[in-house]
Amino acid sequence: MRKLDNKLKIFLIVGIVSLCVLVTLVSKYDDVFGHNRLPDNNERNNMIENAYLDMSIEQLLEVVVDETTSAAMSRESLCKLMNDSCVDIII
Amino acid sequence: MSKTANNIIIWILSILIVIPANAQQELAESARDKEYKVKAAFVYNFMKFVEWEGLKDDKGFQERKDVILAVVGSNPFGNKLDSLKSKKIKDKAITIKYYSYSDLDDNEKQKEIMECHTVFACTAATADYALLQKLLDKKCILSIGDDRKFISAGGIIGFDIDNGKVCFDVNNNSAKESDIKINTKILKLARKVIKDK
Numbered sequence: 001m002r003k004l005d006n007k008l009k010i011f012l013i014v015g016i017v018s019l020c021v022l023v024t025l026v027s028k029y030d031d032v033f034g035h036n037r038l039p040d041n042n043e044r045n046n047m048i049e050n051a052y053l054d055m056s057i058e059q060l061l062e063v064v065v066d067e068t069t070s071a072a073m074s075r076e077s078l079c080k081l082m083n084d085s086c087v088d089i090i091i
Numbered sequence: 092m093s094k095t096a097n098n099i100i101i102w103i104l105s106i107l108i109v110i111p112a113n114a115q116q117e118l119a120e121s122a123r124d125k126e127y128k129v130k131a132a133f134v135y136n137f138m139k140f141v142e143w144e145g146l147k148d149d150k151g152f153q154e155r156k157d158v159i160l161a162v163v164g165s166n167p168f169g170n171k172l173d174s175l176k177s178k179k180i181k182d183k184a185i186t187i188k189y190y191s192y193s194d195l196d197d198n199e200k201q202k203e204i205m206e207c208h209t210v211f212a213c214t215a216a217t218a219d220y221a222l223l224q225k226l227l228d229k230k231c232i233l234s235i236g237d238d239r240k241f242i243s244a245g246g247i248i249g250f251d252i253d254n255g256k257v258c259f260d261v262n263n264n265s266a267k268e269s270d271i272k273i274n275t276k277i278l279k280l281a282r283k284v285i286k287d288k
Contacts, residue, residue: 049174052132057140057280060133065126066255 123167129257130250131171134160134235137248138180138209140277145231145270146208157184161204163223164192164213167237192219195226205230212236212246220244231270242285247271251282258282 052060138158146152158180162168166189175185188207192215194200204210204226212223214237224245227234234246241249242262247269249260263286266273278284 046174049128049131049171052128053135053174053178055132057133057136057277060129060136061256061258061280063125063129063257064255065129065257066122066252068122068255 126252126257127168127171131168131175133250133257133259134209134211135175135178137233137235137277138185140274141233142272143208143231144272155183157186158209159186159188159207160209160211161188161190161207162211162213163190163204164215167213192222195222201226205232207232209233209235212241214238217244220246229268233271253282261285
């Protein structure tokens with residue numbers, strides 16, 4: 001039984017190491033050859049900045065920059081709208 | 092309970108506390124990041140939709156190959172304004188310069204700021220806004236402030252956040268005094284327009 005446990009451990013370790021090597025190789029292949037490569041953080045930031053620059057003022061006014069405030073305000077407006085019944089909605 | 096089990100519970104609890112704290116900090120940073128990316132795009136749009144009427148007959152301005160945007164105060168944009176360098180305003184490139192409010196006491200820096208075409212005033216104390224406005228008063232410079240207090244201090248455009256979205260107010264009286272013509276499109280989209288006393 002103890003021998004079996006050891007074999008299982010070795011099998012698991014080899015399996016995990018092989019998986020890590022495989023994932024690294026695949027990601028390197030993608031980095032080098034640009035095959036289905038996702039943009040890195042810098043590239044993504046540049047793309048987003050350029051997208052904003054190409055937007056009209058109307059579109060920019062609709063961009064939610066602070067989702068927490070936006071959600072809180074929506075709740076507030078909903079409460080205003082429903083007046084006293086807001087407690088029931090939250091429950 | 093064994094000592095090992097206790098240790099495991101402590102580790103799990105620490106991870107559960109640290110992960111949400113980090114996530115919240117990252118969320119706040121990314122919200123601020125997004126806000127200034129959007130504000131940078133607004134600044135670009137404002138520069139596109141104004142006419143520097145007072146400089147219409149200025150040969151120096153007509154022959155210039157760039158328009159200068161000055162950021163005064165503690166720069167909240169980071170390097171986000173750099174993307175404006177690839178854009179053009181009326182066939183002119185955009186040059187960006189950075190100053191602090193303490194530069195307003197320096198004669199050389201004052202001259203440099205007065206040669207700019209657009210000034211972005213970062214959030215500051217009312218006294219700093221007043222000092223900047225004194226310098227920009229009636230000069231053909233588009234002044235944009237990072238908060239709504241700015242237009243009460245005599246600035247032309249002031250940003251604000253309303254319902255999680257960036258919005259802006261316009262002081263058209265200040266614009267007229269500075270010989271800046273603001274496109275009606277901007278006036279229509281502004282949250283509040285101060286006009287004709």
